Amino acid sequence: MRGSDTVRGSLFSYVDLEQRIRADHPLRVIRGIVNTTLTALSGAFDGLYSPLGRESIPPERLLRALLLQAFYSIRSERQLVERIEFDLLFRWFVGLGVDDPVWDATTFTKNRDRLLDGDVAVKFLAGVLAQPQVKALLSSEHFSVDGTLLEAWASTKSFRPKDGSGPPPDAGRNGEQDFHGQKRSNETHASTTDPDARLYRKGRGKEAKLCFMGHALMENRNGLIVGAVTTRASGHAERLAAVALVKPHADRAQPVTLGGDKGFDAQDFIAELREINVTPHVAQNLIGRRSAIPGSKSPGTGRTKRQPGYEVRLSHPQTDRGGLRLGKNRRRDGQAAPPRAAQGRLAIHPRHGRLQPGTTAKAAGSGDMTAGVRPQRHVGTKNAQMDDAIARKNRQHGAPQPPNSQSAAAISAAC
Numbered sequence: 001m002r003g004s005d006t007v008r009g010s011l012f013s014y015v016d017l018e019q020r021i022r023a024d025h026p027l028r029v030i031r032g033i034v035n036t037t038l039t040a041l042s043g044a045f046d047g048l049y050s051p052l053g054r055e056s057i058p059p060e061r062l063l064r065a066l067l068l069q070a071f072y073s074i075r076s077e078r079q080l081v082e083r084i085e086f087d088l089l090f091r092w093f094v095g096l097g098v099d100d101p102v103w104d105a106t107t108f109t110k111n112r113d114r115l116l117d118g119d120v121a122v123k124f125l126a127g128v129l130a131q132p133q134v135k136a137l138l139s140s141e142h143f144s145v146d147g148t149l150l151e152a153w154a155s156t157k158s159f160r161p162k163d164g165s166g167p168p169p170d171a172g173r174n175g176e177q178d179f180h181g182q183k184r185s186n187e188t189h190a191s192t193t194d195p196d197a198r199l200y201r202k203g204r205g206k207e208a209k210l211c212f213m214g215h216a217l218m219e220n221r222n223g224l225i226v227g228a229v230t231t232r233a234s235g236h237a238e239r240l241a242a243v244a245l246v247k248p249h250a251d252r253a254q255p256v257t258l259g260g261d262k263g264f265d266a267q268d269f270i271a272e273l274r275e276i277n278v279t280p281h282v283a284q285n286l287i288g289r290r291s292a293i294p295g296s297k298s299p300g301t302g303r304t305k306r307q308p309g310y311e312v313r314l315s316h317p318q319t320d321r322g323g324l325r326l327g328k329n330r331r332r333d334g335q336a337a338p339p340r341a342a343q344g345r346l347a348i349h350p351r352h353g354r355l356q357p358g359t360t361a362k363a364a365g366s367g368d369m370t371a372g373v374r375p376q377r378h379v380g381t382k383n384a385q386m387d388d389a390i391a392r393k394n395r396q397h398g399a400p401q402p403p404n405s406q407s408a409a410a411i412s413a414a415c
Helices: 026-040 042-046 059-071 077-086 088-094 105-117 120-129 237-249 267-275 308-315 381-396 405-414
Strands: 142-151 159-161 189-191 198-200 209-219 225-232 256-260 278-282 345-349 354-357 376-378
Touching: 026 042, 026 059, 026 088, 026 120, 042 120, 059 077, 059 088, 059 105, 059 120, 077 088, 077 105, 105 120, 142 237, 209 237, 225 237, 237 256, 237 267, 267 278
Parallel strands: 142 256, 256 278
Antiparallel strands: 142 209, 159 189, 198 209, 209 225, 345 354, 345 376
């Protein structure tokens, strides 16, 4: 019987969100860890809010919503609020019921800035990493660091001279600005929309954008981020942020290692890492310069490259597990190479009386006639000439002659 497509409303709702979410959903484990951390931060939340006035968005729900925005790559707070409105999974994770109203996007942004100003985000990340379920997944010895550009919410037309000179923009809210042929730099210009943004480009031939720099420190056991910071864009920001991120993890007797790309190959950066008991596993930058990580024959910092872990880190920077690195044929160097047939070679099998491709073939059973038989005969013009030359030399010295393809049948019959 065909079902009806008629929409029927109901006066009461009996939907239980806890039963709607399946038992093995990954967000269930994450929500348990997050709730434990938020309970420990209750005292820090009390210091950010006044005891009087209208109730604001609970900070616990705000932080859970920010986690969903990061997990599902939602581009803006407005889209996040819209998703929470109709998605039951989002409502369950945040802590809203089916009939609870969702807050406005502007209110969400204002409360988010309050939490960031109170360093709650840093305390929240530290609390999550301190949980026993998470701490068991982290490595305390091997780390990697990298940075990326974060494009600012500011147009290049807002990048104007600091002294107020320059032609005014065209009429309108977002008037046109012709800056072609002008020399613009961060020393003489600044954005009127976001003064902290800097004009920066990722590399040669790339366009310059108003942006910031985001830096992340990752542990190498499971690839989890254990530290993050945002700075202004500059040529030294990555190295300065890397030292600040790894320094809290270097307070131990055994030295820790820090991996990075060629952009971290600088003498001052390598020296600062050694001062805080961190061994740099940085890729060498040999393009038109001398690397700060010289070879084993070089004095001073040559000890870094002599360590076996340095080659492991460069070959596979995110799989520092077990001290073995993947080779070109996708096998571990500590294992023996699998046997394979030699290309362009044939082996004489005396028992079966025919030529076999591959390595030396041995006769099975008691009739082993491999003694005195040269195991392989090369096939091809140059290889055949080489075999004939070897055979003539053996005849001159009285050495036993290898059988050719015509005598293989006779040998097989004798077996």
